Amino acid sequence: MTDEPKxxxxxxxxxxxxxxxxxxxxxxxxxxxxxxxxxxxxxPQPGQQTLAVGQRxxxxxxxxxxxxxxxxxxxxxxxxxxxxxxxRAGIASARIMRIDTSAxxxxxxxxxxxxxxxxxxxxxxxxxxxQPVLADPIVRHAGDGVAAVAAVTEQIAAEAVEKITVxxxxxxxxxxxxxxxxxxxxxxxxxxxxxxxxxxVRRGDVDKGFAQSDQIFEGRxxxxxxxxxxxxxxxxxxxxxxxxxxxxxxxxGRITLARADxxxxxxxxxxxxxxxxxxxxxxxxxxxxISQEPALALLSKKAGRPVKGVFTRNDEFISSTTRxxxxxxxxxxxxxxxxxxxxxxRLILDGGAYCSWSATTLGKACILASGPYKIDNVHxxxxxxYTNKTMTGAMRxxxxxxxxxxxxxxxxxxxxxxxxxxLEIRLRNVFDEGTSSPTGQVLHSVVVRESLRxxxxxxxxxxxx
Amino acid sequence: MTDVTxxxxxxxxxxxxxxxxxxxxxxxDVFQLTGTKxxxxxxxxxxxxxxxxxxxxxxCLMLAAQADGxxxxxxxxxxxxxxxxxxxxxxxxxxxxxxxxxxxGMLLSAKALLDDNPDPSSxxxxxxLAGNLCRCTGYSKIVEAVQDAARxxxxxxxxxxxxxxxxxxx
Amino acid sequence: MKSFGYVAAMDAKHAxxxxxxxxxxxxxxxxxxxxxxxxxxxxxxPGIVVDISRARDLKDIVLTDEGLxxxxxATHGEIMRSALIRDLCPALIExxxxxxxxxxxxxxxxxxxxxxxxxxxxxxxxxIALEAQVTVAGADGQRRMPLVxxxxxxxxxxLTPGQLLVEIVIPKPNLGKPAAFQKFGLRKGQALALxxxxxxxxxxxxxxxxxxxxxxxxxxxxTVIRAPQAEAYLAGRAITPExxxxxxxxxxxxxxxxxxxxxxxxxxxxxxxxxxxxxxxAAYARATAKTKERVS
Numbered sequence: 001m002t003d004e005p006k007x008x009x010x011x012x013x014x015x016x017x018x019x020x021x022x023x024x025x026x027x028x029x030x031x032x033x034x035x036x037x038x039x040x041x042x043x044p045q046p047g048q049q050t051l052a053v054g055q056r057x058x059x060x061x062x063x064x065x066x067x068x069x070x071x072x073x074x075x076x077x078x079x080x081x082x083x084x085x086x087x088r089a090g091i092a093s094a095r096i097m098r099i100d101t102s103a104x105x106x107x108x109x110x111x112x113x114x115x116x117x118x119x120x121x122x123x124x125x126x127x128x129x130x131q132p133v134l135a136d137p138i139v140r141h142a143g144d145g146v147a148a149v150a151a152v153t154e155q156i157a158a159e160a161v162e163k164i165t166v167x168x169x170x171x172x173x174x175x176x177x178x179x180x181x182x183x184x185x186x187x188x189x190x191x192x193x194x195x196x197x198x199x200x201v202r203r204g205d206v207d208k209g210f211a212q213s214d215q216i217f218e219g220r221x222x223x224x225x226x227x228x229x230x231x232x233x234x235x236x237x238x239x240x241x242x243x244x245x246x247x248x249x250x251x252x253g254r255i256t257l258a259r260a261d262x263x264x265x266x267x268x269x270x271x272x273x274x275x276x277x278x279x280x281x282x283x284x285x286x287x288x289x290i291s292q293e294p295a296l297a298l299l300s301k302k303a304g305r306p307v308k309g310v311f312t313r314n315d316e317f318i319s320s321t322t323r324x325x326x327x328x329x330x331x332x333x334x335x336x337x338x339x340x341x342x343x344x345x346r347l348i349l350d351g352g353a354y355c356s357w358s359a360t361t362l363g364k365a366c367i368l369a370s371g372p373y374k375i376d377n378v379h380x381x382x383x384x385x386y387t388n389k390t391m392t393g394a395m396r397x398x399x400x401x402x403x404x405x406x407x408x409x410x411x412x413x414x415x416x417x418x419x420x421x422x423l424e425i426r427l428r429n430v431f432d433e434g435t436s437s438p439t440g441q442v443l444h445s446v447v448v449r450e451s452l453r454x455x456x457x458x459x460x461x462x463x464x465x
Numbered sequence: 466m467t468d469v470t471x472x473x474x475x476x477x478x479x480x481x482x483x484x485x486x487x488x489x490x491x492x493x494d495v496f497q498l499t500g501t502k503x504x505x506x507x508x509x510x511x512x513x514x515x516x517x518x519x520x521x522x523x524x525c526l527m528l529a530a531q532a533d534g535x536x537x538x539x540x541x542x543x544x545x546x547x548x549x550x551x552x553x554x555x556x557x558x559x560x561x562x563x564x565x566x567x568x569x570g571m572l573l574s575a576k577a578l579l580d581d582n583p584d585p586s587s588x589x590x591x592x593x594l595a596g597n598l599c600r601c602t603g604y605s606k607i608v609e610a611v612q613d614a615a616r617x618x619x620x621x622x623x624x625x626x627x628x629x630x631x632x633x634x635x
Numbered sequence: 636m637k638s639f640g641y642v643a644a645m646d647a648k649h650a651x652x653x654x655x656x657x658x659x660x661x662x663x664x665x666x667x668x669x670x671x672x673x674x675x676x677x678x679x680x681p682g683i684v685v686d687i688s689r690a691r692d693l694k695d696i697v698l699t700d701e702g703l704x705x706x707x708x709a710t711h712g713e714i715m716r717s718a719l720i721r722d723l724c725p726a727l728i729e730x731x732x733x734x735x736x737x738x739x740x741x742x743x744x745x746x747x748x749x750x751x752x753x754x755x756x757x758x759x760x761x762x763i764a765l766e767a768q769v770t771v772a773g774a775d776g777q778r779r780m781p782l783v784x785x786x787x788x789x790x791x792x793x794l795t796p797g798q799l800l801v802e803i804v805i806p807k808p809n810l811g812k813p814a815a816f817q818k819f820g821l822r823k824g825q826a827l828a829l830x831x832x833x834x835x836x837x838x839x840x841x842x843x844x845x846x847x848x849x850x851x852x853x854x855x856x857x858t859v860i861r862a863p864q865a866e867a868y869l870a871g872r873a874i875t876p877e878x879x880x881x882x883x884x885x886x887x888x889x890x891x892x893x894x895x896x897x898x899x900x901x902x903x904x905x906x907x908x909x910x911x912x913x914x915x916x917a918a919y920a921r922a923t924a925k926t927k928e929r930v931s
Contacts, residue, residue, distance in 0.1 A: 028549060057560040065565025066553040066572060068500020068540030075499035155485075155636065162678070231504045231512055231566040231600055281502075281566030282600045313505045467641055484641030484684065487671070507672045508739050509825055520712065520741040526671045527742060528664070530641055531688055574737060595824025596736025
């Protein structure tokens with residue numbers, strides 16, 4: 001541009017209009033022509049290379065991603081659309097005595113305010129329905145929403161949220177899962193125990209196995225809480241139309257489940273709820289259930305306008321699910337030559353304030369806890385515990401990464417103590433074709449041994465310095 | 466209200482906005498150029514990266530008023546009428562975009578790098594993209610894609626050769 | 636973000652007039668990388684933001700009779716690309732490079748970084764190791780002071796409302812003084828320093844000994860500090876790896892690091908010892924490389 005830009009009297013598009021080039025580029029031919037795959041589905045045999053391996057992957061939606069044309073929720077706007085913001089408790093454990101929303105409601109531009117007592121069925125969750133849409137009256141973690149506001153701009157909604165005052169009666173809180181397991185611990189979902197799900201996997205007789213072992217090793221491993229940090233925060237738009245039908249656009253991976261949960265919390269027949277799953281800017285397990293959607297729906301019902309809610313990055317950390325911190329106690333009996341005779345595992349999962357996908361995580365972690373090793377005597381038990389912290393839920397692997405970290409670290413410790421090469425001790429114990437897992441599943445296409453050998457060859461295990 | 470006139474992707478555009486409006490809000494909410502994303506709003510994730518006078522900046526950390534009179538390139542202006550930018554082409558071919566949310570910022574940071582350094586090492590690329598977080602790819606495909614694009618941009622002929630190499634065995 | 640007023644200053648003089656006019660209600664916007672984050676989070680926005688980012692006369696990097704003058708508005712990116720700085724005080728480039736990432740380095744300014752006065756700032760140690768001076772201007776004129784006197788405590792400088800940091804000057808005698816900067820963060824990009832450090836010294840040619848050593852440490856005390864005991868230990872001592880390591884150990888005893896969620900005080904003390912040693916070694920390597928260059 002040679003001309004100095006001059007102020008235009010109204011917002012308008014000047015000639016030149018280069019920003020539309022992206023529209024033209026959209027219809028250019030695909031960079032890589034689609035591959036013709038054989039019409040007969042090829043079932044690869046163990047060890048056989050499939051057609052997919054080694055091929056570059058191109059995604060049909062990449063073109064729009066690269067042009068900036070993909071519409072994620074926050075890129076959508078509807079006429080009259082309002083913006084929602086949530087008041088977070090900021091206290092880990094309390095009883096709400098009083099919420100005063102009058103100052104917020106009086107603000108120009110605020111179209112609707114919502115509190116927990118206005119939600120038809122104020123509970124949801126993929127396994128247990130133990131999580132409120134907005135806390136009422138018990139707050140169980142600092143990220144609990146206690147009220148929501150819809151206003152004509154995000155800025156007004158945020159200022160209105162600050163004008164809401166809440167009186168709390170602080171309640172005892174428990175943050176450590178081991179403390180929370182004790183009988184005298186404060187019951188987060190009174191009167192129930194804080195241990196909200198357990199699983200045991202038993203095979204053979206571990207006591208006998210330990211008795212027969214030459215040596216017994218014990219190890220304790222812990223992992224921390226992890227947030228998914230999808231680049232796109234949780235976002236949704238809800239529109240409650242004049243016929244009493246609800247349409248929700250949401251960044252949710254499991255739309256049928258979300259639809260059922262929405263219908264339940266709102267006491268609507270399922271056929272009145274339309275849920276549109278949009279492009280998701282990263283899920284990783286953190287967007288597998290509803291969160292703010294029922295509140296947005298009710299705000300829309302009250303205001304008669306579509307309502308958009310986008311989590312702030314802060315909301316994302318304190319009010320969306322996270323990966324469970326694990327406390328893992330391993331005990332393994334081995335022969336002198338490193339064969340595992342018995343293994344007992346105890347897993348304590350810090351479940352946070354609500355269940356979310358904890359039961360699934362617990363199950364998978366417990367089943368996988370003894371590792372890909374042939375062990376005749378196994379006892380794995382796992383418990384997930386309520387604490388007054390951000391809820392934990394699904395995250396890639398559902399507990400498998402945590403136990404993998406523990407059993408592989410434990411194997412290294414054992415190998416070191418026995419003076420056996422870490423690769424060798426694994427080869428002496430790993431699953432083979434037809435091995436039955438601790439839960440009795442007979443395994444096929446097992447290539448652990450080959451994979452380990454290949455990997456060791458590739459990175460030069462023998463010649464490492 | 467503050468009057469702001471910027472040249473976006475070659476077009477002169479004006480708006481009168483409250484002073485606290487960031488460049489990101491101006492682009493997304495006023496000019497409806499939603500390709501630029503809001504990820505963290507504090508300059509950590511790079512999803513809002515745009516080029517201002519050719520330099521990569523976080524649009525969330527700049528007031529719209531600061532951009533007054535300047536040239537802004539957003540992802541919507543990266544392609545040419547008849548062809549994709551080599552970066553867009555290579556990112557598309559090589560699966561460097563998965564969920565795509567980091568893509569616009571990543572591509573513009575990579576463009577700023579290649580404008581300045583046509584032959585970057587893998588370390589240079591990682592350094593230049595350190596301000597762009599991606600949670601899907603693990604970055605290796607992105608780094609490779611930037612190298613491929615750099616190669617193509619240095620010598621347009623190699624682009625065609627590489628295509629042949631890639632598809633010759635089909 | 637809450638609403639606030641906005642006014643853009645055209646140059647330093649205009650900025651000072653605006654600051655005088657608006658008094659305590661004014662908040663200065665330089666690069667904005669810290670200020671905007673603060674404004675997005677604050678309950679009490681300033682009455683007016685005085686945007687000095689257009690004041691061209693605060694941006695120059697020039698060599699004068701006094702030394703190297705770096706305008707307070709020079710961005711970290713501009714410092715990294717400056718041929719003068721590359722030639723005369725490359726440790727500043729190491730420091731600038733360690734800040735944030737490309738996008739924040741293109742916005743953030745050296746003056747803004749100093750004025751945040753956070754203990755972990757990366758611009759501080761290298762400048763202090765080179766005994767930088769700063770010029771401060773206000774309605775009542777300009778004054779020059781050592782950079783160390785700018786820092787009062789965490790997020791607190793000695794400037795009063797209405798005053799503006801105008802420039803940083805590396806004194807002429809220290810131009811070309813071998814120096815290096817090291818930082819340890821939890822990752823390489825976008826991370827605050829757990830500890831950062833810089834060291835500068837001349838080589839006493841006849842004896843291959845440390846001459847006029849200067850060591851500065853960041854993130855280990857309420858402000859960026861010098862390590863006078865380590866400096867005294869080195870002065871006049873033969874340049875050996877052992878002496879460098881010992882200086883690091885002494886420096887570690889001079890700091891008052893805290894434990895926080897990023898690192899424990901003990902870990903920070905270990906880092907000081909290592910980083911000081913590495914700074915000294917890197918500065919020495921830089922000096923010998925330069926000598927070789929001159930010889931050949």
